[in-house]
Amino acid sequence: MIPAEFIAKLPEIARKYLDGRTLDEVECIVADLAGVARGKAMPGAKFARQAQFYLPNSIFFQTITGDWADTVADGFTEPDMILTPDFDTALPAPWTADWTLQVIHDITDQKGDPVSFAPRNVLKRVVALYNAKGWQPIVAPEMEFYLVAPNTDPAREIEPPMGRSGRRAAARQAYSMSAVDEYGQVIDDIYDFADAMGLEIDGILQEGGAGQIELNLRHGDPVKLADEMFFFKRMIREAALKHDMYATFMAKPIAGEPGSAMHIHHSVVDAATGQNIFSDEGGAETPEFMHFIGGMQRNMPAVIALLAPYVNSYRRYVPDFAAPINLEWGRDNRTTGLRVPVSDASARRVENRLPGMDCNPYLGIAASLATGYLGLIEGEGPSDEFTGDAYSAESGVPRGLGDALGLLETNLGVQQVLGAEFCRIYAAVKQLEYTEFLHVISPWEREHLLLNV
Template sequence: MTDWTDKLPRAARDFMAGRRLDEVECIVADIAGVARGKAMPASKFARQERFYLPNSIFLQTITGEWADNPSGAFTEPDMVMVPDYSTATAAPWTADWTIQVIHDAQDQQGNPMPIAPRNVLKRVVQMYRDKGWNPVVAPEMEFFLVARNIDPNQPIIPPMGRTGRRAAAKQAYSMSAVDEYGKVIDDIYDFAEAQGFEIDGILQEGGAGQVEINLNHGDPVALADEIFYFKRLIREAALRHDCFATFMAKPIEGEPGSAMHIHHSVTDLATGQNIFSDAKGRETPEFLHFVAGMQRHLPAAIALLAPYVNSYRRYVPDFAAPINLEWGRDNRTTGLRVPISGPEARRIENRLAGMDCNPYLGIAASLACGYLGLLEAENPRAECLGDAYMSQDELPYNLGDALDLMIENEAMRGVLGHEFTAVYESVKRNEYKEFLQVISPWEREHLLLNV
C-alpha cells in the first residue's frame, strides 16, 4: 500500500483490499452538478498532490455552451484541484478497479474558488459555525426509472417491469411496484454498500417508476457529496437493466415531479443540543426564526432549488408539489413541513427543492434562508392548519423571474457570495435564452393553423 491510500475511508480501503488499483477519477461538480475532471492511472495519482483544470468549467451550461464571464475576459486560467481523501469511494460498475475522489477547487494562491458549488456550501456551513451553530440536514431523493429514450422528440415512458407490463402510476408505497424493477434496486444497494453509503430506506413514490431514497441526517457537505455520487451510481444501476434513471423535475407529462426534500435542524456547537428545542422539549424562538427566514428568503433561492425551465413544470397544483411558503406541523400540503418527532429531532422540511438541483447549491440555498432567519430574529406568519394547496401564489413560476428575485435579494447574494451569484446568473440566463429559441410541439399543434 502506498502512503496516500492510508488516508482513505474504510469502505474505499476495503474495496481495494487484495487488489491492484487501476485508475483514479479526479472529479469536481460543476454548476449543474455534473462531474468534471480527469481519470488517471493510480500509479500517476500516487505521485502528484494536485492537478489543474480551467476555471471555465463553471461557465459551461447544461447544453455545453459557454456563458459570458461576469468578471471580464474569457482567458480560462487554471484552478488548482486538491484531493479531499475523505470523499474517496469505489466506482464498482467499472470494468477495472477504480476509485473516485472529489477535489476542492482553489485559485493559484491556494484560496477556495468562490464559484465552485462545493465551496459555496462550505462557505454557508462556516457562517453557521462562526455563530456557534452546526447545521444538520437529511435529504430525500426522488427519481424516475424510465424506458430508454434515444430520440428527444419522443415522450418519456415508464420502464418495462419483470411482469412484462410497464410500471403503473398511483402505486405509492406499494412493495409489489418496487419489486417490478427489483434488480435495479438490488444493484443500487450493492453499489451503495461498496461505496460506503448508508441508505435509510427505499420506497415507491406516486409516479410510474418513481422511487424515493432517504438518507440519514448529518453534515451538509458530506451529504451533498453522497447525493452527487448517488446520482451517478443510480444511473449506472439502471443502465445495467436496459432502462434510464432520470432526475429531471418533471420527466413525464401527467405524472408527479421529483423533489429533493431537505430536512433541517441546527445544533449548538458547544453542547450538541438541538437549538429548535428548549430544556423542556418546547419549540424555541430560534425554531420560529428559522421558519420565518425560509418564508422570507425562499423566493430568492428558487433559482437554485429549481434551476431549469423544466423545474417549473413541477410547480403545478394537484401534483403533490407544495407550491407555497406556508408552514405546518405534519402537513404535507405546506412548502415548509414540521414532521412528527421528539424534541431532540425537531426539524423543518423544505419541500420546494427539485431533484434536478445541484445538491451542493440546493442545500446551500436552503440553509442560507434559515441562517438569515436566525440573524433577523423575526417570527413567521401563523401556522397553516388546513389545505395549503389553496394558498396565494408567492413563488416565481419561471426561471427568468426566479433569477430576478435572486439578484434583487442582497442578503441572499451576500451569504452565497456575490461572485458566485453573478456566474450562476450568467449560466442560467444563457440556458433560458437557448430554451426560448426552441419551438415546442404544443406551439406547432395549436398555433400553426389556428392563429
C-alpha cells in the first residue's frame, strides 16, 4: 500500500498517471559523466518507505567502454554516496509494461555535501554563481538525433531507417513534412510519451541528414531543462525501439551526412526585476550582452572537451557541413559558432552552435554557461561581428579530443567555475577513453595503409 503522504509529494503529472492504479516500480536514477542513467529499480511500496539509498562514487570514474579511471591518490575504495529523491523530477515511464515512475536523485557525500563531480551538481554550481550575482540564466536547447536501422554488428556501417514507403529515409530533405511522415509512428509515440510525462515540445522537424530529426524545447531554468533532456534521450530511444529502429545521439553516426548538434540559446535575467540584462530599457544591446559573447569566445576552447566529449565528436566539425568550427559571432548568421538570432529586445539571446548532441546535457549546459559567466565577470567585449561566410574563418576550435583536454587542464578560470575536482576527474576519464580508442585499428587504416605505405 502506498501511503497518501507519499503520493502528495509527487508532481501533478505523476499523480494523474497513478490515479486509480498501483505504483509497481520506481527507477531511482542519476546521470553519470556520459549522461547514462545509473541507479536502482525497486518496488513502489519499498521506495515510498525509503528516504534515501546508496551508490558507490566510482560510477563517475567509469568510461563509456566500462573501464575505470584511476582518479584517487589514496586508493580505489569506492565509498558510498547518498542519493535522495528530488520529487519534482518524478515522472512516468509510459513505455514500460507496468506502472513505473522514474525519479532523479540529489547526490551528496556521507557528510551531506554535494558530490562535486556529479554532473547535475556541476550545473547547479554554475547556476548558483549566477544567482549570487543577482542573475538567473535562461536556456533553450535544441536536440538533433538520427533514427537509424537496427545495428547489432559494430563492423557494419549505420544505415538510415526503412520508412513507411518501403524506402530508406532520404538525405537533404530539411524541413520536409513528407520526410517526417516516413517514420510518423515514432514521432507520434514521442508526442504521446512526452504528453504522459508532462514534457513540453516546442517543435519537431526534419533536419538535413537521412533520418535526422530536430526537437526543440521551450526556454527555462537550466537544471530543469537538463533534466528534461536526460528524460527525453531515454524516452526517444524507447519510442524508436517500439518500431524496430534505433535512435542515436552520436555526433556523427553516418559518413557523408551532417552531424547532430545540441544548440543552446542563452539569455540572462535580473532575478529581482525579471529584465533581460542583454537589453536596456530602450531595447538596445547592453555591454553585458557583449561581455557574455566575449567570454564565450575566449573560454569556449577550454570547454570543447565537454561539448565534444568523444573522438567521434570531432568528425562533426567539418567545414560547410552544417557545423560551425569557429569562434566568430554574428547576427542571424548560421555559419558562426555564436549566433544572435532575430528577436525582440525581451528575448535577446545568443545561440551556442558548437555543442554536439553526444554531450551530457548537464555538462554541456554548464560548460556553455561557464564561458558566458566568465565574460560577465571579466567585462571584456568580443571581436568584431562576422558578417560573411564564417566557414572560411580561422577555426580556433580544437580538432581532436587530446588537444581539447589539454586546453581544459590549463584554463584556471573555467576550472574555478566548474570545480577543480570535477575537471580533474573528467579529464582522467576522457584521457583513458582516448587511450583505449588509440588501440583500435580502423577499416580506413587497413584499406589505405596495409599495402601502400
